[in-house]
Amino acid sequence: MIQFRALLSKELKEAFRDKRAMMMAMMMAVMAPVMIFAMSKVMIKEAVETPPVYVKVTGAEYAPKLIKSLKNENILLLADVPNDEKTIWEDRALSITIPTSFNQDMLEGKPIDLYLRADFSEKANMSPIRRIKTTINHYAQAIGYKRLLVRGIDVRLLQPIKIIEQDTSLPNSNAMIISMMLGLYLLMAAFMSGLPVAIDASAGERERNVLEMLLCQPVSTLKVVAAKLCCASLIACIGVLLTLGLTTFSVSFIDLTKIGASFNLDAFTITALLLLLLPICFFASALQLFVAFQSKNFKEAQSMVSMIIMLPAMVPVIMMFVDNKPKWLDWLPISGQSLIMEDLFKGLPVSWSLLCFTGLVTITMTFLLVLLMAKKLRSEKVVLALS
Structure with missing residues (x-):
C-alpha cells in the first residue's frame, strides 16, 4: 500500500x-x-420568435389580401428591408411571382399557380421558405372554407376525425x-x-x-x-x-x-x-x-x-x-x-x-x-x- x-x-x-x-x-x-x-x-429564439422575412413579390398589386396575410406573419416586401440587412436578403433571393390573372381566377374558382423561387438547398433559406409556404397554404385553406360556407356546406365535413393531443411528458x-x-x-x-x-x-x-x-x-x-x-x-x-x-x-x-x-x-x-x-x-x-x-x-x-x-x-x-x-x-x-x-x-x-x-x-x-x-x-x- x-x-x-x-x-x-x-x-x-x-x-x-x-x-x-x-x-x-x-x-x-x-x-x-x-x-x-x-x-x-x-x-429558443427560433422556436418562440418570428423574425422578419423579406421577399421580393412580383405582382403584389393583384393580391393585396395575400400580401396582408404575409405581413401579419412578419413576412414583408423586399422594398421594406432595412439598409443594414439589404445585402443579406438580396443574396438569399427569395421571390414570389403572382400572375396578373389572380383576381379573375379567384372569382371563377380556378386554381392559381404562385411561383416561389429560392435556393431550397441553402440552410439559411429553410426557415423563411417554411414560413412563406405555411402562410400561403393557410390563406388558400381559409378561402376554400369560405367558398364552402357560401354554398351552405359545413366545413367540418372536411375533417371527420380530429386528433386531440394529450402530452404526457x-x-x-x-x-x-x-x-x-x-x-x-x-x-x-x-x-x-x-x-x-x-x-x-x-x-x-x-x-x-x-x-x-x-x-x-x-x-x-x-x-x-x-x-x-x-x-x-x-x-x-x-x-x-x-x-x-x-x-x-x-x-x-x-x-x-x-x-x-x-x-x-x-x-x-x-x-x-x-x-x-x-x-x-x-x-x-x-x-x-x-x-x-x-x-x-x-x-x-x-x-x-x-x-x-x-x-x-x-x-x-x-x-x-x-x-x-x-x-x-x-x-x-x-x-x-x-x-x-x-x-x-x-x-x-x-x-x-x-x-x-x-x-x-x-x-x-x-x-x-x-x-x-x-x-x-x-x-x-x-x-x-x-x-
Whole structure:
C-alpha cells in the first residue's frame, strides 16, 4: 500500500506540474457549458420568435389580401428591408411571382399557380421558405372554407376525425435538447479530461526513459498501472464535475419557460449521474493508457488515443437511428450509460439494477485492461517500444 501511495503521489505531482496539459484537460469542462448556453439561446429564439422575412413579390398589386396575410406573419416586401440587412436578403433571393390573372381566377374558382423561387438547398433559406409556404397554404385553406360556407356546406365535413393531443411528458422532457447535449458533453468530458495525463503517463514517460527506471524498482507492474489509472481517472472525474457544475450554473440564465420547459438538476439526478459516469472515467482512462502503451512514440500515441474520444460522440448518435435497440446495448459501456441518462433527464424511473449491472460490466472491462497492461509491461518490447 505504501508503494502504491508513493506511485500515486508521483503521478499526481507530474500531472499537476504540467499547467498546459491541465488547461487542455479542463477545456471541455469550460467549453461545454458555454456551447450549451449559446445553442439553447439560439434554439429558443427560433422556436418562440418570428423574425422578419423579406421577399421580393412580383405582382403584389393583384393580391393585396395575400400580401396582408404575409405581413401579419412578419413576412414583408423586399422594398421594406432595412439598409443594414439589404445585402443579406438580396443574396438569399427569395421571390414570389403572382400572375396578373389572380383576381379573375379567384372569382371563377380556378386554381392559381404562385411561383416561389429560392435556393431550397441553402440552410439559411429553410426557415423563411417554411414560413412563406405555411402562410400561403393557410390563406388558400381559409378561402376554400369560405367558398364552402357560401354554398351552405359545413366545413367540418372536411375533417371527420380530429386528433386531440394529450402530452404526457414531464416539464423537463421539453428541455430534451439541452439534456441530450449535457449527456453527450459529460461523456466527452470523461474521455477528454484524462487524455493528456494518460498519454504523458505512458508514451511520454517512455520517451523520457522514466518508465524504464520506474520498472527497475522493486514494485509490481500492477501497482504502476493502477497508480497511473487512478491519476488519469481523477482528472477525468474533476472534468466531469466541472462540466456538471458549470452547465447547471449557465442553464440557470436561460428562460426555458418560453418553450414550456424546465431544467433542474436535483441531488438525486446528480448522484445518479455521478454513479453512471464514475466507471466511465476509469474505463476511458484505462482504454487510453492501453492504446498509448501500444504506440511506438508520443506522436503516434496522440494520434491513436485521440481517435478514442470519438466513441462517446458516435455511440449515442448511432443509437438515435436505431428504432429497435438490442437488449445488450443496455449493458455495454457508453451505450448503457447513455440510455440511462436519457431516461434520467426525461424524469422516468431509473432502473437501479440496470445501472449497477452496466457499471459492473464497465468496471470489469476496466479491470481486464489493467491486468493486460500489467502483463504487457513485463515485456521489453512494450517498455522500450521495440518492433
